Each structure stands twice: as C-alpha cells, then as structure tokens.
Amino acid sequence: MTTLSDETAAAGYRPLLFSIAYGMTGSVGDAEDIVQDAMLGLVKARKAGTAVENVKAYLTTAVTRLGINHLGSARVRRETYVGAWLPEPIVVPAGDPGPAEHAELADSLSMAFLVLLEALSPVERAVFMLREVFGYAYPDVARTVGKSEANCRQIFARARQRIAADSPALDGPAARRAETAALADRFFDAAAGGDIDALMAMLAPDVVMVGDGGGKAAALATPPVGRLQVARLFAGLFRRMQRMGVTVRQAWVNGQPGAVLHDPEQRVIGVMSLEVTDGVVLAVRSVVNPDKLGHLGPVSDLGLRPAHGQN
Incomplete structure (x- = not known):
C-alpha cells in the first residue's frame, strides 16, 4: 500500500528522473511523459502488492529503460528529420535559478553534448550518461540497464571513445x-x-x-x-x-x-x-x-x- 511518505519521496526524485529522461530523449515533452509513466508504474506495482524497498532505484531504472525503448522507436524519425537536429531547449531566465524540475540538468546537458550523444546507441547513451553525467557506480549502472557490470564497463569505454572526454558540457x-x-x-x-x-x-x-x-x-x-x-x-x-x-x-x-x-x-x-x-x-x-x-x-x-x- 502506498503511503504519503512514499509519494513524497517519489516526488522528491522528479528533478533527477526528468534529468535522466531528458538526457535520453532531448525532448522536454517526452521526458515529462516518461517520468509520469514511471510514477504510474510505481503506483500500479504497489497496488499489485509488489514490494519496492528502494523507490529511487525503482524509478531510475524505470525511467532509463523507458528512455531506451523510446530511443529505439525515435531513431527512425531522426533519420528522416529535415535539416539539423537540436534538442528541445531548457530555458532559465537570466538571473533566475529556474524551476527545480530543470535545475539539476541545466548545467550538465548542453545542446552540444546532447548532439554528441546522438552518435550512441540507446544502451550506450544510458550507460554513458548514468556513469559520466550522473556519477553512478558501475554496479548501479548495471542494475539500472539490466546488463552485467563487466558489460557496462565495456559499453562505457566504447561510448567514451566515440565522444570527446573533454566535452564543454x-x-x-x-x-x-x-x-x-x-x-x-x-x-x-x-x-x-x-x-x-x-x-x-x-x-x-x-x-x-x-x-x-x-x-x-x-x-x-x-x-x-x-x-x-x-x-x-x-x-x-x-x-x-x-x-x-x-x-x-x-x-x-x-x-x-x-x-x-x-x-x-x-x-x-x-x-x-x-x-x-x-x-x-x-x-x-x-x-x-x-x-x-x-x-x-x-x-x-x-x-x-x-x-x-x-x-
């Protein structure tokens, strides 16, 4: 049964979840939809009697895997996109710290960096972001994407070779x-x-x-x-x-x-x-x-x- 404290804790993870979803998709609307789907999935799991001991880990995994699935279907649309592709912009007025929903990602996922990530496969993108941008340890990355730790190390190494390590982002x-x-x-x-x-x-x-x-x-x-x-x-x-x-x-x-x-x-x-x-x-x-x-x-x-x- 979901308690008020559970809902409060889940809501507190929204900035992080939005950051991951936006980093995966480059779209504000898609990121918001993915976070909402993950939240609804948590509610349904609780109602079904599933024990969720670590809410943050559950939601992070759900958002990451939803992002991977989204990229799989979006890649065809990207191939037929007219002209240069850039991500949907996250805008914070000058002198304003901006909404908490976006503050956690604004300084780490620049347009230049998100364009570079387009060269990666969905799983490579997830592994690289979780490790390089959000600082996840390899065991946590492995659990989140459903791969072995050794495999994640290899995936990260390949992704890093394809993206400049000194990215301004x-x-x-x-x-x-x-x-x-x-x-x-x-x-x-x-x-x-x-x-x-x-x-x-x-x-x-x-x-x-x-x-x-x-x-x-x-x-x-x-x-x-x-x-x-x-x-x-x-x-x-x-x-x-x-x-x-x-x-x-x-x-x-x-x-x-x-x-x-x-x-x-x-x-x-x-x-x-x-x-x-x-x-x-x-x-x-x-x-x-x-x-x-x-x-x-x-x-x-x-x-x-x-x-x-x-x-």
Missing part, C-alpha cells in the same frame, strides 16, 4: 557561468548594434551557426562557418528582427548563455544558445522548429527569413 557550471555571462552581454549588444568587428572578436576562427527548423520554420540549409560569415549573418539577422519588432530576452539555455526571441505579440519565435569556451564563442545554435518550443509558451507563426538558403 561537463565543465563546472559555476566557472562557466562566471566566464560567459559578461561575454554574452557584449555579444548580444554587438549584434543589436550591428558591430561586426566586435562580434568577430568574440568568435572562434572556426565558429559555426546551426539552425533547427525541422522543415517547419526558416533555418539555414548550410551552417555558415568562420568569423566573418557568422558575424555578418548574425548582424543581419538582428537588423531584420529589430524591423519586425522582435524582442530578444537573454536566458540560460541548457546551462549556456543564450536568448529567447519573441514576436510583438510576445509569442516565442525561437531560442538561441552560445557555446563558449576559453572566452570565445565556438558555436551558435538556434531552435526555431515550432514543435520544440511549445513548452515555453505560445508559439509564433512569424517565420524569420535568413539571408541565405533555408530548410
């Missing part, structure tokens, strides 16, 4: 925020002012700008690479947004500096994030696919037209 959040907040302020100020020289000074030589429109919103067909090309495109984009009355509100996007774009009716147009390392912007990622923005509020039907081709 795993840097310390406090240090990253301290280094990047001021840079983001200068970057967006320069973009708003059309100062290409200032923008170029903050961009890495091989900076890239990636847009995810999902075939439903205007996005660059070929990601521009290089300081001059990205600076010119960014300055031009901000000029067009200003003419259309678009509001740019800085925010933390998956633990990285960025901004949310709103149309004059305060509907969400898109989300940008800056990948910053060693004081320069390595990449600008933009999500304008309306299917990935609904969790942030009403979505705009205003399509921003890029200077070059579109998906």
